[in-house]
Amino acid sequence: MSKRRSFLKSATALGAATLLHQTGWGNAPQSPIISRIKPKKLQLGDTIGLVAPGFAIKPEALYLAIETLHKMGFKTYHTERIKGNYGYFSDTDEERAKDVNEMFANPDIDAILCARGGYGCTRILDLLDYDIIQGNPKILIGFSDITALINAIYSRTGLVCFHGPVGTTLDDEYSQSYMKKVLMEPKEVLPIKNAILKDPKQYRSSEYYRYTITTGTAEGELVGGSLSLVVAMIGTPFEIDFTDKLVFLEDVEEAPYRMDRMLTQLTQIDSFLKAKGIIFGVCKGCDRKRTTDNFTLREVIMDRISPLGIPAVYGMSFGHVPQNFTLPIGIKAHFNASKKQLRLLEAAVS
Template identity: 40%
Template sequence: MNRRFFTRNLALGTAIPYLLNGQKSNRRHERLALLKPARLNRGDLVALITPGSYIPDAGLEKAVKNLEDLGLRVATGKNVRAKYGFVAGTDSQRLEDLHAAFANPEVKAVWCARGGYGCTRLLPYIDYHLIRKNPKVFIGYSDITALHLAFLQKTGLVGFHGPVAQSSFTPYTLEHFVAVVMEGQATHTIPLAEAYANPEDSLYKFSTLRKGRVQGELVGGNLSLLAAMAGTEFGLDARNKLIFMEDIEEKPYRVDRMLTQLRQSAHLHQAAGFALGIFAGCGPEEGDDSLTLQETIIDRLADTNVPAVYGLSFGHISHQCTLPMGVMAELDTEAQTIRLLESAVR
């Protein structure tokens, strides 16, 4: 993902207590039993936090309005207006808001106002015992992938790869968010967003890389984050999983590099199938000596010999569905759908 910033070291400041506590969780744990949060209802209190990059005033105002329009009450994190360089406050400030949201018994969901760099810095220092004791709906995408994957592996919590609070809540986005998170349908089919998108919008183009129908545990997220977590205790293990991935503004050679990294670290060749979203702005520029995005993906995934598609309606796009991490799902390349085989909430 194009961050538009150079990574630089940040002072840890008051994060030291969290660092010392976090050192207890430096080994890879076996997968815990799946932990489903209670469904979200109108009138519920939602904590709005910024665990990654800073959000400007206009974005925060839009985020609050979006949630209130859903009939939810909003409590912004104590440090939601904090800023430390390009991240939303120091590590300790962002951890404080994350922990406070899960610890508050009145809060029924924790919604990330935006994504952006910073989430991976928090992973070793999160109180996973606190989160497991207080399972709640946790929502976001992009860099929030890091938290979803860590929560699933360390606590078993089902997280929701869906719109951040400042996203554009189109009718398609709302329909599938409500069905998955608020209604908690026992099975739910997620089709393409063709009926909602402009027919001339070249983003919403579906293609089948390998035909088939397959079931598996739904796991994945943003490709850049999955690659960034490779080799850590929080890294992706694709074995027997239905892997979903998306990204934005990455040239094909960088997509190649990240998929190659995951092939060598995450057992991609043993995945059950691949459900790829929309990789907005990831094509080569005119004049580049490059494969196309689709040629790159085929080159890196074709030898897995499992069902795979590109162009499902999730990613850095307006019309995005909500995908629950950890639940059983089915990819049907002929129907061009993902079908959730169980409720993601209780």
């Protein structure tokens, strides 16, 4: 308990010191320079710990996630906390944070997969033991609400984390393929190819159209995730610094006016204007038909992003969609907006 109090004191002090360094609205907190840490690569037979740091997961969904991982050749482990229900959360903030901390501390766990997203990760960021995480580096992967977790951990510890499938979305050949390539087969250069859309519901949907917003090429470290979470972290000690970064964004079931509002807020952040590139995934459920009193998703994105003059593209294969490639937070990549291509320039695991 004393260790936890000590940790919370240091976290509070760090947060206060960080805020004092802010010189104005929209300046990302300046964290001390931390050495980057690449987690150990994943191997067949490894044990993957399942956590639910946000919403509760239904028993049948948990069972299917475990079954998928077993078919992929992994062992699984989870605590009883993942089965709980505390309102819409899987457990209390303290217990959800404890689950994450213990998974990192447990030497029998080789990697950590978030069973699902939802909401709740921002509530536990100041309860995580970043010293334990930094001292026991291992793969952490998830998306959606997990955006907060993976970006905060990278910022505070230097540990490369991964924006990729959660347990409930892993049963997809494309998603599994890129998860294996990034986490199990490290290469110095890895081209990431967009999924070939075979489902008419996808290739006929405007939300899956791939288009260049602003032409150009760029290189930088990858950061980002769910637009809603990226924006929610603005003004907090966990705000993302976008300077010289390749920023990837996606969201789900947000009407064009809500996308407009969030993108407008982002464009008022100094560091976002210094990003090297902007990469949108598929924003499923975010488009609407053009009417006299409405804009389409594409119109909103072009209006908000094109004037920045930063190489940008929409429609890459990640997001709340079946085909979800794995993006490593903190790893350098090359981006060609004109050709809609992304290439990792270094191995993400050791």
